[in-house]
Amino acid sequence: MNKTSKAYQPLLSSKAKIAIIGGGVAGSTIALRFAELGLDTTLIEKGPSLVNGPPICHLHAGGNLYREICDEQCLTLLKQSIDTVKVYPQSVNIRPTVIALPKTDNGQPEDLLPRLEKLRAKYSELVAQDSRNKVLGEPENYFKFYSRTELDALLDLPLPKTAKNDSDWLVAFAQHVDLDSLKFPVLLVQEYGLSAFRFAAIASLAIEGLPSCHLQTNKQVIAIVQQKNSLGWQVSTQALPQHQQSPTIIHQHFDYVINACGFKSGEIDDMVSAKRKRMVEFKAAYVAHWPQCQGLWPEIVFYGERGTPQGMAQLTPYPDGYFQLHGMTQDITLFDQGLVASSLESAQPQLAKRFIEKIDKKWPEQLVHNRTLGSIEHIAQFISAFSSAEVAAKPLFGAQQIPGEDADLRAADVSFYGQHYARAEIVKASSALAAGDAILKNLVDCGLIAALELGRYLTEHYFPVSQQCSEIEVTERAIMLAKQREYPIALAKNL
Known part of the structure; x- marks a missing residue:
């Protein structure tokens, strides 16, 4: 798959520039969701590759591993898991x-x-x-x-x-x-x-076929400042690893920032003085x-x-x-x-x-x-x-x-602070699509996307490039990622 993918056709004419900080399951899924629709999306990841975080192994299509959570969370996880299977079928065992x-x-x-x-x-x-x-x-x-x-x-x-x-x-x-x-x-x-490795493979392959998605790996965000007389943000990054005594700092301007940093989300919140439990x-x-x-x-x-x-x-x-x-x-x-x-x-x-x-x-x-x-x-x-x-x-x-403060919470997706700033706060991988949908609705509320133009894509998941990934290329890329991360290649294969 490459940048000339025939399946790619931008659907939205929005000129908004969106930054997603963190390339885990949440950040990668939201980046694909937006870029498939044609939104100008920059995905900033501190590590060398995507989806490299807590151990994923289970879809949670009903939350039956957890007796302690409420029925409503289980029903939410069921719906979210069904959506995940439809979008990422090649990642499911x-x-x-x-x-x-x-x-x-x-x-x-x-x-x-x-x-x-x-x-x-x-x-x-x-x-x-x-x-x-x-x-x-x-x-x-x-x-x-x-x-x-x-x-x-x-x-x-x-x-x-x-x-x-x-x-x-x-x-x-x-x-x-x-x-x-x-x-x-x-x-x-x-x-x-x-499969975390197959999920990472799909995200990587699809981004290569989406000209609206700009991936920046090995980049650490060191500052975020709201621009004067604007609701937009200046995001400052520096390259990793830092071999130079004075690493180059790059300043980029975005209309909307999504904090998808997982367990380090609080560090980004602190940069923008956003309180969060x-x-x-x-x-x-x-x-x-x-x-x-x-x-x-x-x-x-x-x-x-x-x-x-x-x-x-x-x-x-x-x-x-x-x-x-x-x-x-x-x-x-x-x-x-x-x-x-x-x-x-x-x-x-x-x-x-x-x-x-x-x-x-x-x-x-x-x-x-x-x-x-x-x-x-x-x-x-x-x-x-x-x-x-x-x-x-x-x-x-x-x-x-x-x-929040509930250690048993398993079904969660997103929260917002002020305007033009969102946090993807998923606990389980299957909640990532719901987070993306909630942020799309907020983009409409903020006036960055026309509601009439977005239409049915708010309620229907549109991933033609992601779903174009073949079984063979997903397996090949997943095996490559497993080797790079020093894990057995069996973890990258389908049962």
């Missing part, structure tokens, strides 16, 4: 998620049913409204409970190589998981995987290789109480026996003092130095080894054979912003 409750858990599987029925009804409603929304299979099959008897019937079956029905995803599960340690029934739900949480996921792995594996979630030694265990499959692991304990995914809040003096929550060093530099090798082995052992309490898995790479890690 299509396989279900199995949710199991250990006997040590205080909950019961039946407790999940009322929410699941609401989600299924909402999915049916969305499909009835538009058949293109049927991206999670048939609505009546959105979830299914399996009894112990049904799983026992799978114990002697050969491992299927392809899934012809939902039960095929449970054969390896039934044959390897300690079923005696679980409560029944077990839930299978159509929540799919989401937010939290930041440092998290990590681990990469393991299980050479003995055979058969089809769904994503598996064993519920548990967050922050305790019995915290949730999450096993995310990739090709060739590679897995991404989460364990919601202080020794695995969570960290002591890893959740911090902003203060009256600054909108930027201050993580301890040891976390910043992990983000900006390298993890100590022994810590990588210990925490990855700990995550393997956490899974092995339910899948004993998984104890033979090996450390496969450095962790996938980053800091996640949570706007």
Whole structure:
């Protein structure tokens, strides 16, 4: 794909110049949303490439990983996830998620049913409204409970190589998981995987085909000043890495600024004296290789109480026996003092130095080894054979912003400060499109886009160049990014 993409046709005549600071999932998606419509968009990213932040692995099409969040958040995540699948189909790993409750858990599987029925009804409603929304299979099959008897019937079956029905995803599960340690029934739900490397590949390829999108990588924003007698902004950047004693500072002028800096959004807020309450949480996921792995594996979630030694265990499959692991304990995914809040003096929550060093530099090798082995052992309490898995790479890690003061918030998208300044405040990747739509509406309110001209594109996602990316080129670019970031190429492949 290149700058002469035949699919590209500007739809808007707005002369507004828009800056997006931060090229993560939110910034990249909003940049593509705007540039596909023909808006003059500059995407400024501190790092060398796009979408390189907290570990993404799950689409959250219904939020079923989180018992603690409200039903309304789950319904929002369902709708946002459907939109994400339609726009970025090449980034989705299509396989279900199995949710199991250990006997040590205080909950019961039946407790999940009322929410699941609401989600299924909402999915049916969305499909009835538009058949293109049927991206999670048939609505009546959105979830299914399996009894112990049904799983026992799978114990002697050969491992299927392809899934012809939902039960095929449970054969390896039934044959390897300690079923005696679980409560029944077990839930299978159509929540799919989401590949960070493939998402980054699509964003990179599409930007190369969009003349309205100007990508500036290795650039750090050092100042933002509102222009006198204007609602616009002067954004000052300098190149990274700073090998020169006096690095060149570039001043650029924009009509509208979008702060999409993720966990560092507070630093940009402080530059414009914008007050904001937010939290930041440092998290990590681990990469393991299980050479003995055979058969089809769904994503598996064993519920548990967050922050305790019995915290949730999450096993995310990739090709060739590679897995991404989460364990919601202080020794695995969570960290002591890893959740911090902003203060009256600054909108930027201050993580301890040891976390910043992990983000900006390298993890100590022994810590990588210990925490990855700990995550393997956490899974092995339910899948004993998984104890033979090996450390496969450095962790996938980053800091996640949570706007406001509710640490359980998962469905969030955008907030505004004054005029011509927005913050993309997504917690989950699937919320990025909603953030872009909300900012488009604000651009209309600010008079930077004519409402009549924008028309139906406020309610319909328009991504012809992004969707033009082929399976082959997405895989090739994703593999290149995985190699550059020193991760196994299996994490860049589709299942």
